[in-house]
Amino acid sequence: MAGSEFGRIIRISTWGESHGPAVGVTLDGFPAGMELSQEDIQVYLDRRKPGQSRIATQRKEEDRVEILSGVFEGKTTGTPIAMMIRNKDQHSADYANIMHTYRPGHADYTYDRKYGFRDYRGGGRSSARETAGRVAAGAVCAKLLSLMGVRLSFYTAAIGDVVISRQRFDPALIGRNATNMPDSVADQEALALIEELMQRKDSAGGVVEGRITGVPAGIGDPVFDRLDACLAKALMSIGAVKAVGIGDGMFAAYLNGSQNNDVFYADDDGIIRKKTNHAGGILGGISDGSDIIVSASIKPTPSIGREQETVTDGKENTLLTIQGRHDPVIVPRAVVVCECMCAITLLDAMLVNMSAKADSVIQFYKH
């Protein structure tokens, strides 16, 4: 209950510190019999990996996943899938100067207040490295979703004030450039912005957007475990996320009802559809069969190269210059983390939903 677990039928539980021996995740409740290889997972981990590009940290994380349990003869067994990623490139000495100093925008101070002390090496548990476990588990969930016809497509929608254009939107670019922006003009503008920030020893935030297609109507629970509420928690639990929106998100607040209401209609095949999708595919917390649209706003990387005022754990005001290389913007690498958290959330909701109707339950046990 101390918060390292997520999900209901599907349960993930991550562990590990940035500079400990390894980080990992256990995925419990995953259905048996799905083919699964380390490569299925590695593809997702590689999307999280810092690239060769100038905009990401040069720390060489190999991030090779080891499957320790729950897979036998190439198939999931239904029992916990434990996965581990060894930590390699550790220069703990780099962190000596932050041992007693609180980095602005980081969790150093709050961990000390909560626990009395902290693993200060690389942020310890509060490091973004913890998300490797989420990505490993999300890759497994995304594979089953794809077998069920559900696809997740996540990308960078903004870096700083460079926002992608809906007109130039090109899904073929997703995952193909360093910014993860599906708009080649915005990609170039963002790269220029990042270059400039690096010279100024500063950083930028941005926005991740995601679209989930193929989700049938009827998924999600009323009240507290609404699909949108679960997605909001999933996304806001990622380190740097400061806001989450569904569909039009905060812009819905500025529309009138006559604009925001999506008109239902029956198409020529007698299928009920919506003419618009302001709601982002969720009504009353339950999917309506349209694409599910989410967004997550990500704060600028707090680790910046310039000197900053701060305080020590001895309550001395001081100046801090953070050593080492840090991503001037983490948004491109956060895309896969957002995608994976949504995959876990959605698969979980679809499994929970299997018992929504008494008739389905009775029918299931007649087989």
Next chain:
Amino acid sequence: MAGSEFGRIIRISTWGESHGPAVGVTLDGFPAGMELSQEDIQVYLDRRKPGQSRIATQRKEEDRVEILSGVFEGKTTGTPIAMMIRNKDQHSADYANIMHTYRPGHADYTYDRKYGFRDYRGGGRSSARETAGRVAAGAVCAKLLSLMGVRLSFYTAAIGDVVISRQRFDPALIGRNATNMPDSVADQEALALIEELMQRKDSAGGVVEGRITGVPAGIGDPVFDRLDACLAKALMSIGAVKAVGIGDGMFAAYLNGSQNNDVFYADDDGIIRKKTNHAGGILGGISDGSDIIVSASIKPTPSIGREQETVTDGKENTLLTIQGRHDPVIVPRAVVVCECMCAITLLDAMLVNMSAKADSVIQFYKH
């Protein structure tokens, strides 16, 4: 697990439909020995009640809470506090025309798809009336928080495009006017907007903001049960909320690190503080001792008086005119719901936090 429960040590569980006999809530895990009267709760329920003003529905809900258990001789007993609010002013007949027709922007269609049928009277379980139970439970939690020095102050920050001014912000106005806006100019502008919308049979959305003061540093858990993630779920689980932000929320995405990082310093009393509060009082998912700032963006009321295109459950395209009076904007009434959900979330996190340190645990059992 079907989603009508919320919390960890504190657990609330709501039940009830808009036009059934009653709605209610059970609050389990609440500490024993706190004085509690029905009046403590009624004050909060009255804030949710539609007013006499023109901008809220005239349905006369008395909303008298009955405490059915968990309180003895005026004090909480530590056992579940069950509370019930009878439904009174029921005109089920009013809903005959939506029995087979899906209201745009409502959950009629998604409930039918999930469950195979629905209680169509007043939205049934998807009605905002469900939130009465949340408010009753939140009132109890807020009382204990106040005894611990924690205060919640929530208000309307925007109705449609009328946004409060930070310069004119007057906390004394909170809860004193029909819009719940702490800015008398914005209040008048919003009222004018609402009048206009009513004439056009349309509706508006808006934004609720909240500030929580007195929370010590160290509250919240790393990773999935981050305090901000829990608050995000709490707020997004409220019917019409489409976006949630912490601190600067989505605006953090547009700042640079050097702007967004809050500088720590030790004040003259040797207490560590922050010069700014872009983070909204939460770093790494754990409170930093600053005020906690949240916002929730609320979509426009989907029930509007004008004729709308839609479809029937028999897949016939049709036109629908929703009968009865409906709030042209629900934001002012949603304020107390947001506040109560945050109170529950925060108290829960503070109770969980009591076992964060081994020394505290050992000390506790030495008493």
Next chain:
Amino acid sequence: MAGSEFGRIIRISTWGESHGPAVGVTLDGFPAGMELSQEDIQVYLDRRKPGQSRIATQRKEEDRVEILSGVFEGKTTGTPIAMMIRNKDQHSADYANIMHTYRPGHADYTYDRKYGFRDYRGGGRSSARETAGRVAAGAVCAKLLSLMGVRLSFYTAAIGDVVISRQRFDPALIGRNATNMPDSVADQEALALIEELMQRKDSAGGVVEGRITGVPAGIGDPVFDRLDACLAKALMSIGAVKAVGIGDGMFAAYLNGSQNNDVFYADDDGIIRKKTNHAGGILGGISDGSDIIVSASIKPTPSIGREQETVTDGKENTLLTIQGRHDPVIVPRAVVVCECMCAITLLDAMLVNMSAKADSVIQFYKH
């Protein structure tokens, strides 16, 4: 998390004190579309009701259940089913002498130590009256189980040292006599024992046994949520239960492996069966297709008429004579409580099991 909730997909949450306004239960996660009437539930509550017989308390509990939510037009809606049973025959004055005195064998002292004070009227929350909510929820679950071909048959196996004979076992007697013993000889012997105990102002315990038929193989989860572990918790959570056994229970400890191992064989229809059922239908925490056999040992009623030594909350040694009439043996009334807890546990396990195989999940969403 404070312990008034049970289950995973199916969640029940009980509330209420013996002498408060009512007791009740909320059943969340129940599948939609099952026909349900108050009468379905009343039948079970009546089995829990004190009878006209001399062996049960004369307190006239009408125990009429009110369904407050979750049922519409005679069918479950998928949303929480709230049920309430008003408390009627309250003579709080009777309890004045135990206000400050701890009854031996009761929870008066432990509640005071945990919570600082207690609702002393009739045991408050620790009263067996709390089980009315469990029975109401169990009745709903048992109905769905019966539609799935699963039947629960529970009965009294022993009262004091009067044990039913396997030779005389007559299932037709279950629920037909005051002792709930399916053996007319034992029934008469037990009645004689109870008469004698009443004259001596003493009480007896006994054993409840249950047999669940029609459960397919494959239900239950490995490790902590084993079906037997969940049943053990379900039964041990009933007030007076002091031991729980599965299959041969504690007698398994005295067998050799060659005796205790149940031989598998394929019958003429190619169905795998077991020649014996020492295991009680569960292997490795998962049902094996045989009948599930459970037993619960129940301590003698602690409220006895004779004078007892004890202590006051002011730490004075004293003598106590408990007023009023109390069941000299509660075993016959506990039968339906045990049955209902097992029904909830089993239905929950069957719903959880629907997502055990990836193929089933993919198939489910192809419909």
Next chain:
Amino acid sequence: MAGSEFGRIIRISTWGESHGPAVGVTLDGFPAGMELSQEDIQVYLDRRKPGQSRIATQRKEEDRVEILSGVFEGKTTGTPIAMMIRNKDQHSADYANIMHTYRPGHADYTYDRKYGFRDYRGGGRSSARETAGRVAAGAVCAKLLSLMGVRLSFYTAAIGDVVISRQRFDPALIGRNATNMPDSVADQEALALIEELMQRKDSAGGVVEGRITGVPAGIGDPVFDRLDACLAKALMSIGAVKAVGIGDGMFAAYLNGSQNNDVFYADDDGIIRKKTNHAGGILGGISDGSDIIVSASIKPTPSIGREQETVTDGKENTLLTIQGRHDPVIVPRAVVVCECMCAITLLDAMLVNMSAKADSVIQFYKH
């Protein structure tokens, strides 16, 4: 939710198969700042290890625990403690003959029915090897309990029909002999019994008993999370356990109320005590300050050397002779597993209990 997790504030989550790369556990929610070394854990794992004695399997498990996270500079950090034990002595080939054959008394058949296939090597997930993770987590919890003055003393109370004598009970023998029996006469008799069983290629069951001292009154929750209910689940979740008792356990059923009620009294120091302890230290699900007494009845080892009738997964009746060496009785090795599960359960209940009183909560946050 698929059952590999246990606890509320303290959460353990085990993973791993008998013949996979490793088994492990993640312990989340453990308080920060307690000194912890691998040696603290190794001591407990060694108690689970098969000995040099003739009565335990000769498989040489080194069972060296690796702490992968959650400990920094020799102290717990408050974040998840991940621990792993590599599997070494794997002869998967030994299991070829059970690949398609269901061992009587094992979970082979039920896993196949639930999941469609299984890791047949050494029982896979259903192997007792899974308990290594429980022991590792339990060792950590037991250390904190000991710092709080709580001690757990578990031992073998019976092997087959050899039962320890209360007169000869010698606590100094606990953990000192191969049977784990605190009675040297019973120890010798049990060894003779085991020798005989080994010659007959048969096995025995037995009983584990435990006594927990130093638990303050007031621990545990009413209703479903009663301390006894949680202990029952904890113990019954261990593979071979078929019955669980609290205090007098099933023998309570045969006592009268006047015998079974424990008399309260105030001792000379004004402390409330009980003259007897039939209740096993728990009243109404809450500890009463007396020793907590539990027992677990363990079935005979199902793996026996003699030829057994059974069936294949192709539904052919067949004969099976299980290869390799197996413990003729697992009771002595199960003692530490029972102890560890109770340690986890009890520590969890004590942490939950910290928020039982409003005054304590308010006081806690005044520090």
